[in-house]
Every structure is written in structure tokens, then in C-alpha cells.
Amino acid sequence: MKIRSLALAASLAAIGMTSAVTSTAAFAQAKEQFFPVLVYRTGAYAANGNPWANGYIDYLKLVNANGGVNGVKISFEECEFGYATDRGVECYERLKGKGATVFQPLSTGVTFALTDKAPVDKIPLVTAGYGRSESQDGSVFTWNFPLLGTYWVAADVAIQHIGKQAGGLDKLKGKKIALVYHDSPFGKEPIPMLQERAKMHGFELILLPVAHPGVEQKATWLQIRQNRPDNVLLWGWGVMNSTALKEAQATGFPREKMLGVWWAGAEPDVKDVAAGAKGYQALTLQHSAEPNSKVVKDMLEKVHAKGQGTGAKEEVGSVLYMRGLISSMVAVEGVRKAQERYGKGKVMTGEQVRWGLENLNLDQKTLDAMGFAGVMRPVQTSCLDHMGSSWVRVQTWDGSKWVPGTDWYQADDKLLRGMVLTASRKYAEEKKITPRTPEQCKQ
Amino acid sequence: MAFFLETLIGGLMAGMLYSLVALGFVLIYKASGVFNFAQGAMVLFAALAMARFSEWFNAALGGDSLLVANILAFIAAGGVMFVVAWVIERLALRNLVNQEGATLLMATLGITYVLEGVGQTIFGSEIYNIDVGMPKDPVMMFENVFEGGILINKEDFIAALVAACLVAALSIFFQKTSTGRALRAVADDHQAALSIGIPLNRIWVIVWCVAGVVALVAGIIWGSKLGVQFSLATVALRALPVVILGGLTSVPGAIIGGLIIGVGEKLSEVFLGPYVGGGIEIWFAYMLALVFLLFRPQGLFGEKIIDRV
Numbered sequence: 001m002k003i004r005s006l007a008l009a010a011s012l013a014a015i016g017m018t019s020a021v022t023s024t025a026a027f028a029q030a031k032e033q034f035f036p037v038l039v040y041r042t043g044a045y046a047a048n049g050n051p052w053a054n055g056y057i058d059y060l061k062l063v064n065a066n067g068g069v070n071g072v073k074i075s076f077e078e079c080e081f082g083y084a085t086d087r088g089v090e091c092y093e094r095l096k097g098k099g100a101t102v103f104q105p106l107s108t109g110v111t112f113a114l115t116d117k118a119p120v121d122k123i124p125l126v127t128a129g130y131g132r133s134e135s136q137d138g139s140v141f142t143w144n145f146p147l148l149g150t151y152w153v154a155a156d157v158a159i160q161h162i163g164k165q166a167g168g169l170d171k172l173k174g175k176k177i178a179l180v181y182h183d184s185p186f187g188k189e190p191i192p193m194l195q196e197r198a199k200m201h202g203f204e205l206i207l208l209p210v211a212h213p214g215v216e217q218k219a220t221w222l223q224i225r226q227n228r229p230d231n232v233l234l235w236g237w238g239v240m241n242s243t244a245l246k247e248a249q250a251t252g253f254p255r256e257k258m259l260g261v262w263w264a265g266a267e268p269d270v271k272d273v274a275a276g277a278k279g280y281q282a283l284t285l286q287h288s289a290e291p292n293s294k295v296v297k298d299m300l301e302k303v304h305a306k307g308q309g310t311g312a313k314e315e316v317g318s319v320l321y322m323r324g325l326i327s328s329m330v331a332v333e334g335v336r337k338a339q340e341r342y343g344k345g346k347v348m349t350g351e352q353v354r355w356g357l358e359n360l361n362l363d364q365k366t367l368d369a370m371g372f373a374g375v376m377r378p379v380q381t382s383c384l385d386h387m388g389s390s391w392v393r394v395q396t397w398d399g400s401k402w403v404p405g406t407d408w409y410q411a412d413d414k415l416l417r418g419m420v421l422t423a424s425r426k427y428a429e430e431k432k433i434t435p436r437t438p439e440q441c442k443q
Numbered sequence: 444m445a446f447f448l449e450t451l452i453g454g455l456m457a458g459m460l461y462s463l464v465a466l467g468f469v470l471i472y473k474a475s476g477v478f479n480f481a482q483g484a485m486v487l488f489a490a491l492a493m494a495r496f497s498e499w500f501n502a503a504l505g506g507d508s509l510l511v512a513n514i515l516a517f518i519a520a521g522g523v524m525f526v527v528a529w530v531i532e533r534l535a536l537r538n539l540v541n542q543e544g545a546t547l548l549m550a551t552l553g554i555t556y557v558l559e560g561v562g563q564t565i566f567g568s569e570i571y572n573i574d575v576g577m578p579k580d581p582v583m584m585f586e587n588v589f590e591g592g593i594l595i596n597k598e599d600f601i602a603a604l605v606a607a608c609l610v611a612a613l614s615i616f617f618q619k620t621s622t623g624r625a626l627r628a629v630a631d632d633h634q635a636a637l638s639i640g641i642p643l644n645r646i647w648v649i650v651w652c653v654a655g656v657v658a659l660v661a662g663i664i665w666g667s668k669l670g671v672q673f674s675l676a677t678v679a680l681r682a683l684p685v686v687i688l689g690g691l692t693s694v695p696g697a698i699i700g701g702l703i704i705g706v707g708e709k710l711s712e713v714f715l716g717p718y719v720g721g722g723i724e725i726w727f728a729y730m731l732a733l734v735f736l737l738f739r740p741q742g743l744f745g746e747k748i749i750d751r752v
Contacts, residue, residue: 042560044674046568183722209722213674216681218457219712219724222450225594226713239674242570246668250596252581272572272670276579 032075033335033347035060035328036095038106043082044213045238047268048320052106053078054311055324058303059332061310062295065302069336070344083238085109089117096121101350102331102357104128108151108186111135111144116431118143124334124354128327129262129285133189134423136416138358138386139435141424145357145386147330148379152419153411154261154283155190155233157392159197160409161283162231162259173202178224180217180244181235183209190235190261196419214240221247234260234282241269245277255280259394266319270397278399284319287326287375288395288404291317295325295371319402326376333360358383377408383441390416445589450713451706452595458705459603463661464682465689465697466610467654472691473617474626474650476544476633477536480551483679484558485655487671488527490662491562492520494571494671513575517659524655527558532647540643541633559676571671573663577601602664609660613653614694626650630692681725684732690745699743700732707731 037056040049060074068074077098079091088110092103103118104126105111111131118125119142126145127135133152135144162177163169179194181187191207198205206227208220214236221244224232232253234244241264248255256279260269265282267289290296296317304313315321338348338356348356360381367376381388390411395404428435467482479485496516497509504512535550578597586592617623629636629646637643662671665678682701689700708731712724741747 042563042568042673044672044677046563047570047672050568207721209720211722211725213677215669215674215677216457216724218453219450219709219716222446222453222709222713223717225449226446239570239669239672242670246579249579250581250598251594268570272570 031347032073033069033101034099035074035076035331036091036098036100036103037076037078038081038088038091038104038110039078040083040106041078041080043084045083048238048263048266049083049106050311051266051268051315051318051320052324052327054309054315055321055326056104056328057310057324058299058316058321059325059328061303061308062299063332065306065308069332070339072335072339072345072347074332081107081110083107085113089113092117096123101348101353102126102334104327104331105131108132108189109184112185115141115144122350122354124350124357126327126331126334126357128330129323130186133193134420134427136385136387136420137424137435138382138384139424139437139441140428140433141386142436143354145334145381147357147360147381147386147388148326149262149285149390149392149411150387151186151189151235151261152193152416153387153390153392155193156197156411156416157283157390157409158190158233158259158261159194159201160412161281161394163201166230169201175203175231176206176227176229177203177231177233178206178208178227178229179233179235180208180210180220180224181233182214182237182240183211186237186263187235190233192423193416193419194233196415200415210236210240210244213238215243217243217247220244221251221253224253225251230257232258234258234264236260236264236269238268240264242271242273245270245273245280249273249276259283262323262392265395265402266323267402268320270402275399277397280397281394282397282402284393284395284404285323285326286377286389286391286393287319287322288393289317289319289402290322290375293317293371293375294373295375296322298371299325322375326372329370329372330357330360330362330379333362337361357381358386360388383436384438445585445591445593448589449593450709452593453599454706454709455702456596456599456603456705457709458685458702459606459698460599460661460664460701461682461685461705462610462698462701463606463657463664464678465685465701466613466694467657467661468679468682468686469689469691469694469697470613470654470657471650472630472686473694474630475536475647476630477547477551478544478691479654480548480679481531481554481558482654482658482682483676484555484562485524485527485658486662486665486678487673487676488558488562488662489520489524489655489659490573490666490671490675491566491571492523493517493659493663494573494666495566496520497573498571509574509576517663520659521656524659525652528648528651528655531651532644536647537644555676559673563673568673571666573666573671575663575667577667598668602668605660605664609657610694610698613657616653617694622646622649681728684728686742687729687732688735688742690742692746693742693744696742696744704728704731 039053081087081091103123108130111127124143128147131146133150135141258280260282262283262285270277334357338352342352362379377391379388392409393405395402471479496519497512500515501512581594583592625641685700685704689696708724708728711727716723
């Protein structure tokens, strides 16, 4: 009896203490801006998902190390979804209840699934370098932010670059360009733009889908041998990219005639092919590997030197680490911008963050001061343009490292705008959405 | 014609590699009646062990004796696969003697997840390289016969040869050795095998060890081709139609099945794919296997099951 009473008393005491701790945590939580982090650290795409996630989280830690966003500290929670759309949606549902005010799906498939949910939950979706290309139109896709570039931008720039190498876009007439793509929403996204460009310049577009995860491509490369395209565009992710490069080597297709999207242009894609991938080119979402940038030096000094780094120190500054870091930065800047209007030092709501993301204005001076000199070019969004920038470079694998090119490209605005508006209006019609007018945007 | 032959040869060589993985399924099923769903995970686990040991040994030896590092890594990875086999027998199979086939299948499904998770926890989830000196560049043959010649992938060719040797060795092991016969006896009837003094537990450890070695060889070949990463585990899915087609109890069936599937999927993708949007080779392999099943439910070489009523 005595033991039972003691146990009961101990339990009550424990419950009491837990409540006290919980309320302290809840109080602390109220002072924090919560960032959900969708990651894939396991599964077929883990090698690529890990550096992105580490860069994303490290930047949040760096912001906290610098005092937070005007004093508001950032809290975050990872949710592992293994690049599976259903699990990604599950993560969203779980984390939105914890106070998410900005969400990065890290998958075009998940972005498609969440595009209808975000307006209901009033949570902006940031999809830096992926997602739906037509969501650039902020008048229809009011909660989607494909910041820095979409796959239509990438496809457009890819053709510009191939044209430039051929001596002009007019020289593409009669040529063959093959698209080797991941058979998923991500891989299919560039097709409309490439078809449009094929019509404009008279080249033949050969479409070659590769089934997930992309480890079996022998038949694909046999078809390339049969069709003998002049160039191959590689729209892959994860192991599909290194497999494609190995098959290109095994079938003797020149690597310098291959151009990858920015998700096919990181270290894990070429590392184990090494010299076999020499000459292979890939687009960059502005940045390449940036080990010498100021933001990386700050990261090493303020986060990693204190033993708070999320991943290995050697990975800091690599291509996908930088992609995660920049994705994190634009979301944080959305919060900072929102605070300018709704109150510095306050925790922002999803709607307020959306306003911040719609009014981002990261000019070169600001970016340089933040440590992004040489890494990024300015980003300026508006209520109608949710992308904010379409700057792209081309980097080349020299057998041991990525070497960024010096030329900067931009998507053909007239062509892009026309396609975006056609697709977004169609979406608005299907979903019975009335597009916002410029006047409504001012409110 | 040259292109057709090139596709055919490519398919045959890919098929030989599928056979290698299918062999793992056949071995365990033949010897224990267990459909080992964990074979793909074993390939991944073995390849991860080989890649990381090779890297570590190479670093320890000063970085200039890759051959020695690879030999040591092969021995160490073989040792790891022995431990895996022993642990599986001790913790899972020993408790499931004489249980329904479905129960054993579910147990191997669990083993799959454990091996995938533990493998990546111990060895990491990056892409690792196995460099066993396989040539990566192609060679052109029959240039005098066909215009432009026929392209042969040297790496695939060597891999197919290694697979063929391993298959031959295993066939001899099963047919000609007393341990091989004991394995087959256990597969036929656990209790009858026990009653004539065959030590069931030891036999199971042996068969899982052999399957582990097959997984290691498959892991080295596939890992050298694709890089060692999580997707290696999905290679097992490529071997499933092979065992459906060839029969679960036949080593020659695994080989013939592999060759048919390899050729079928490559020819279908190259010649049929463009008319239906491409990307058909994975499901086409299963469809091909199912069509065969309509006529021979036990597979091409599987044992016919006849029950007296």
C-alpha cells in the first residue's frame, strides 16, 4: 500500500513537472517562428536529399546565431517523407498543426498535391527551383512561390545555351535534341516549353522517359544510339543522373553534348563517375558549389565551429547544400519582409508571410551584405510575379569539381509569360478561381 | 539488323545480371521453402559493406594498394554476410520452423526493412563507389559485317561472365555435394529432414550464407555499375519476374528466365516503347512473366505440385 502511494505521489509530481516544462515550452514557442522541414534522408534519393536538408537547417541555425529575425528565434522540425508524395502530404498535415507559416515541399509531386490545400490552410508554399511552372502567376496561384526559377525557365535557358554553342538558335533547325527525363511530374514539367521551342526553331524533340528510380537505362541509351541526337537534356534526380552518365560513357555518347537541369548538376550526380563525366554541363539555379562565399565562411565560423552543424563540415558549400541554404534564406527573408509591415520582432502568420514573399526585394547590395556576393543575383517578387528572378548559369564538370560558367542567361520573358498565362488561366477556369487584378494586389 | 542484334545482346547481358539476383531467391527457396523478400536488401547491405571496407582499408594502407584493399574488403564483407545469416537464423527463422509460407514471407519482409535501415545507419546513405577495375568504355565489334559495327559494353560482358561462372558453381554445389543434397532435403520437408538427422539450424545458416555470398557478388557487380546506394535494393524487383518465369526451385530456370526477361524488356522498350509513350520495360517484364504463368503456373522449370485428393 505504502509503495503504491509512493508511486502515485511520484507520478503526480512527474505530471506536475511535465506540465510546468510544457507550459514553459509553449511560452517559448509563442516567441518563435516555426519552420517545418520536409526531408528525405532515407530511400532512393537520400544522397541528394541529405545535403539539401543540412543546408536548409544550418541556415536557420545561422539566423538564430545572429539573433533571429529581428529578435524572433526560429524553431524547426524535420519530417522524413522519402520523396513519396503520399508521405509528403502526411507530413504537411502533421506539421501545419504545429504552427507552420511557410512550407517547402521539396518535390514537384507533393507541390501538385498541396497546391489546392495551401489556400485553405493559408500557408505559402515556397518551391525554389521546382514545382508547377505556371504558379509563377501570382494572380491565380496566390499561395505558390516558385522563387528563383521554374522548369520552364530551365528548359528555355537550356535551348538558348545549346543554340549558342551551335552558333545561333537558327542553327538548331533540323537538329535532334533528346530529353531523358524522370517519369514523374518533375520530369514531365519541361516538355511544354521544349515543344514550344522545337516548333520555333525547327529541331526534333525526342522524349525518353526513365522509370523511378532510374537505375535501369540500357534501353534508353540504346534508343539514343539509334536516334543519334545532337544533344541530350538530362532531367533526372538522384541515382538516375549518375546512371545516365555511366550509360553515356558505356555507349560512347559525348558527355560534353549532355546538359542537365539544376537537379542533375550536383556532386552526388557525378562524384562516382568522376573523369567519366568530364565535360558534362548542368544548369545552375544561380549558384554552383560556393565554398569560398562569405555566407559559407560565416556558417563554418558561427555554426559548425561550435559543433552545431547539421551534417559534415566538408559538405558545407557544395551544390545541394547551397540549394537548401538559399531555399531557407528566401523563406526567412519573406518573414523579415513581413515584419517590416506587420511589426518587427513579432511572430508572423501564414498570411503575413505570404505578403512578405510577395514583396521580396533582395537587391545586389542586400545580398552582398548577407554574404551572397557572387552566389546570387537580385530577386524581386510582386503580387503578380511569384518567381522573382530567372537568372541561370551553366556549370561544367571538369572531372573533379564543378566549374561555374561566366555567362548569365535569363528566360525569354515574352515566351515564358505567354505560356505561364495560358496555363494559369486554364487552371483558374478549372478551379473556378477569379484571378487577382493589379488593383486588388495593392490592398 | 545491327541495332536489333545490339539490343538483343544488351538484353542478354542485362538478363544475366538479373539471374544473379534471382539466384539468391531460388537458393533460399530451394533449401528452406522461404520466399526471401530480403534478397534485394541483402544485395544493398553486402555492397555497402564492400564499398566502405574497401574505402577504409585503402585509406589505412596509404591509398595506393586498391587491389589488396578490395581483397580484404571482400573477405570482411563476406564475414559480415555470415554474421547477418547467423543473426537471421537465430532471431527470426529458428522461431518459425514449420510455420506457414506466408508467415516466413512476412518475416523476410521485416528483415528487408531492418537490413536497409541498419545498413544505412552503419555504412551511411551517400553514393559509394566500388572500383574493382571494371572497364567502363565500350568496344565495337563486327565492324566488317555491319555498318558501324555492334557496340558491346565491356563491363556488362565481364559481369555476365562472372554471373555465369557463379551459376555453374552453384549448380554443381546443389547437385553434386552432400551439403547440397541436404539443402534440397530440408526444402522438401523440414520434419522429414530432421528425422533423418539433418541439422536444420546449421543448414539454414549455410544457405543464408551462400545467399549472402551471391548477394555480395551481385552487390559488387551492380554497385560497380550503378554506384552503391539505396536503389540497389530495388534491383530485387527486377529479379521477381525472373523467378516467376523461371520457377522458384530451379537454378537453370533463374538463368533462362533472366535471359528471357532481359531480352524481352529491352526489345519491348526499344521497339514498342516509342508507340506507347516509353517507360514500359518494368511492367512489360511482369506482363511477360504473367503470360508465361497462364501456360505454366509453376514457371518454366519449376516443380509441378500434384496433391492427392
